[in-house]
Structures are given as structure tokens and as C-alpha cells.
Amino acid sequence: MSQPATKVSLTGIKPTGEPHLGNLIGAIRPALDLAEQYQSIYFIADYHALTTEREPELLRHYSRAVAATWLAVGLDPDRTIFYRQSDVPEIFELTWIMACVTGKGLMNRAHAYKAARDRNVEAGEEPDTGVNMGLFNYPILMAVDILAMESDVVPVGKDQVQHVEYAADIAGSFNYLYGDRYSFTIPEAIIPDTEGAHTLPGLDGRKMSKSYGNTIPLFLPEAQLKKLVRKIPTDSTPVEAPKDPDSSSVFAILSQFAPDDTVAETRKRLEEGGLGWGELKNQLFEVLNERLAPLRERYETLMEPGSELDDVLADGARRARERAGRVLRQVRTAVGIEPER
Ligand code: ADP
Numbered sequence: 001m002s003q004p005a006t007k008v009s010l011t012g013i014k015p016t017g018e019p020h021l022g023n024l025i026g027a028i029r030p031a032l033d034l035a036e037q038y039q040s041i042y043f044i045a046d047y048h049a050l051t052t053e054r055e056p057e058l059l060r061h062y063s064r065a066v067a068a069t070w071l072a073v074g075l076d077p078d079r080t081i082f083y084r085q086s087d088v089p090e091i092f093e094l095t096w097i098m099a100c101v102t103g104k105g106l107m108n109r110a111h112a113y114k115a116a117r118d119r120n121v122e123a124g125e126e127p128d129t130g131v132n133m134g135l136f137n138y139p140i141l142m143a144v145d146i147l148a149m150e151s152d153v154v155p156v157g158k159d160q161v162q163h164v165e166y167a168a169d170i171a172g173s174f175n176y177l178y179g180d181r182y183s184f185t186i187p188e189a190i191i192p193d194t195e196g197a198h199t200l201p202g203l204d205g206r207k208m209s210k211s212y213g214n215t216i217p218l219f220l221p222e223a224q225l226k227k228l229v230r231k232i233p234t235d236s237t238p239v240e241a242p243k244d245p246d247s248s249s250v251f252a253i254l255s256q257f258a259p260d261d262t263v264a265e266t267r268k269r270l271e272e273g274g275l276g277w278g279e280l281k282n283q284l285f286e287v288l289n290e291r292l293a294p295l296r297e298r299y300e301t302l303m304e305p306g307s308e309l310d311d312v313l314a315d316g317a318r319r320a321r322e323r324a325g326r327v328l329r330q331v332r333t334a335v336g337i338e339p340e341r
């Protein structure tokens with residue numbers, strides 16, 4: 001009997017800021033775990049970032065920083081196809097073809113676009129003020145990222161589930177029209193558990209997020225890491241008083257990075273009293289620094305111009321183009337751009 005083919009897991013990472021501890025816990029680690037069971041395909045969605053990032057230097061920096069981060073924390077490029085979206089021109093040709101089978105009404109209902117319109121209307125502006133066509137077409141490009149690689153599952157945060165459903169819809173429209181010649185695989189979203197314990201709080205106690213400006217970036221120099229950890233808010237409970245570990249951001253972050261027995265021991269000391277917030281913060285800094293220092297070193301080497309990072313991305317692009325090219329050739333024939341073979 002033949003073995004069932006390994007299913008494909010694909011996700012895109014939009015390079016719009018310095019990767020932070022929350023991204024590691026909520027996105028990078030779960031994706032690296034999935035690479036154990038699936039053929040994994042992960043890429044830097046740099047053309048998606050262009051819909052909002054207007055600083056060329058920043059776009060370049062974030063694209064490189066995000067790629068270096070994934071490699072530094074353990075992505076294995078032999079196992080995972082890892083590339084930059086912009087290095088795969090087949091995706092953009094396919095985006096046009098798929099735009100031709102996508103209803104405009106579907107795009108009008110996309111959450112991100114609708115939210116932008118609602119904000120404008122509320123502010124008394126024209127509904128489409130500040131909306132570029134890249135933002136409007138964003139879900140079609142994302143659908144093609146997914147479909148061009150014949151993905152089965154797409155690990156994403158909750159805010160991206162609608163986009164994966166759109167990819168399935170758009171694939172369905174194509175298959176309805178041309179399915180006797182070529183059929184896209186219908187993808188499905190999978191949502192890593194980022195509720196409760198897996199949502200990391202930031203420097204103000206809210207969810208750690210670039211949009212709140214409350215993040216602890218992963219690869220800060222040691223002194224800055226220490227400074228930020230000191231900034232995490234705590235209440236004024238005296239050292240000797242018992243404390244509730246579950247309402248402490250410092251403890252929440254510690255729980256994700258320290259070994260289980262250390263976490264249990266710290267929980268006990270907080271509940272009994274005698275462990276002050278200052279000491280807890282020192283402990284958190286030590287734990288983080290110990291875990292991150294070797295990764296930071298690898299990251300810094302990868303960030304150097306002409307590093308191994310460039311070879312990894314070039315090889316990933318070659319493999320991604322091969323896959324997307326196979327799909328594109330069949331699609332071009334199916335829709336009547338290429339002669340029948
Ligand atoms: P940000 O909120 O900083 O802009 P993104 O929206 O770019 O982060 O998120 C990228 C991924 O990281 C998503 O899958 C998201 O669920 C995950 N993530 C972001 N912040 C956190 C957090 N504080 N805790 C857990 N996961 C997070």
C-alpha cells in the first residue's frame with residue numbers, strides 16, 4: 001500500500017515590526033511544532049506589508065529581521081520551505097487570474113476593508129479615504145499565497161480566519177468554472193491555542209502587541225531587556241504579603257519561559273508571601289536572558305549582510321517557484337491562456 005501524501009501546512013508572516021515574545025509563544029512555536037507533522041511552507045509576506053509600510057529601509061529591515069528570527073529560534077530550512085513572497089513572481093501572475101474569478105462583493109465584505117470604511121464614516125470622511133487598492137485586494141493575494149502551494153492547512157491567528165475562508169471560496173469559484181481541467185486544493189484554517197495561558201501580556205498588562213506599543217522584542221541587547229522587564233506593571237503589595245500569581249503579568253511571562261518546576265516553586269512562594277515583585281522581575285530577566293542569549297547571537301550573525309540567511313532564502317525561493325510554477329502552468333492552460341497540452 002502506498003503511504004498517504006504528507007499534508008501541507010502553510011503560513012505567511014507579515015514583516016511589520018520587530019518580532020516580540022508574544023509572537024514567539026503565539027505563532028512561531030506552534031508553527032515549528034506543526035512542521036513535525038506536515039510538509040511545512042512558511043514565508044515572509046513582504047508584499048502584504050507594502051500595503052501599509054511606506055519606509056523602504058524599514059520594510060527591508062523588518063523582512064530580514066523576521067526571517068532571521070524564525071531561523072534563529074529553530075526553523076529547519078531542510079524540512080521547511082522558507083522564502084520571501086516577493087521572490088516568487090508566479091504568485092503575482094496567479095493573483096490576476098484569481099482576481100478574475102473573485103466577486104467584488106466578497107471583497108467589500110472583508111473585515112479589514114470594512115473596518116477601514118467604518119472608521120472613515122465615523123470620522124465624517126469619505127468611506128474610502130486612505131484605502132489603497134493593495135489593501136482592498138489583500139485577501140486575493142493571500143488566497144493565492146495559500147492556493148499556489150496547494151496548502152491543506154493554514155495556521156493563523158483568529159483575525160486571519162476570514163481570509164482563509166476567502167481562499168477556500170475563491171478556490172471554489174475557480175473549481176466550479178474550470179474544475180474539469182484543474183482543481184485547487186481547498187484549504188482550512190487551524191488556530192493555535194492563543195487564549196488564556198498562551199496570550200502573553202505586554203508592558204501595560206494588555207495583550208502584547210505591536211499596535212499597543214507594549215512589546216518586549218525578542219532580541220534586545222541584554223541591558224535593554226533588563227530595563228523593559230523592570231517596566232512591567234505590578235501593584236504595591238509589600239514583599240511579605242501573599243500574592244495572586246494569576247493576576248501578575250510578570251508571572252504570566254515567566255510561566256512561558258521557565259522550566260515547570262521553577263514555575264511551580266515560584267507560584268508557591270508568591271502565594272505564601274515573602275517573594276517581592278522586584279525579585280520576581282530579576283528572576284524573569286535571568287530566565288529570559290538565559291533562553292534568549294544563544295538565539296540572539298545566532299540572530300545577529302544571520303542579520304549580517306551576505307550571511308547564510310541569503311542562501312536559505314534563495315534556496316527556499318527556488319523550491320517555492322517550482323511548486324507555484326507547476327500550478328500556474330496548469331491554470332494557464334485551464335483558463336485558455338496556454339494551448340492545451
Ligand atoms: P501584533 O499584535 O504584535 O501586531 P501580529 O498581529 O503580527 O502581532 O501577530 C502575529 C502572530 O503572533 C499571530 O499569530 C498572533 O496570534 C501571535 N501573537 C501576537 N501577539 C501575541 C501575544 N501577546 N500572545 C500570543 N500570541 C501573540
Ligand code: TRP
Nearest residue numbers: 011012013014045048142145146
Ligand atoms: N495576512 C496575514 C497576517 O496579516 C499574513 C499572510 C499573508 C498569510 N499571506 C498569508 C497568512 C497566507 C497565512 C497564509 O498575519
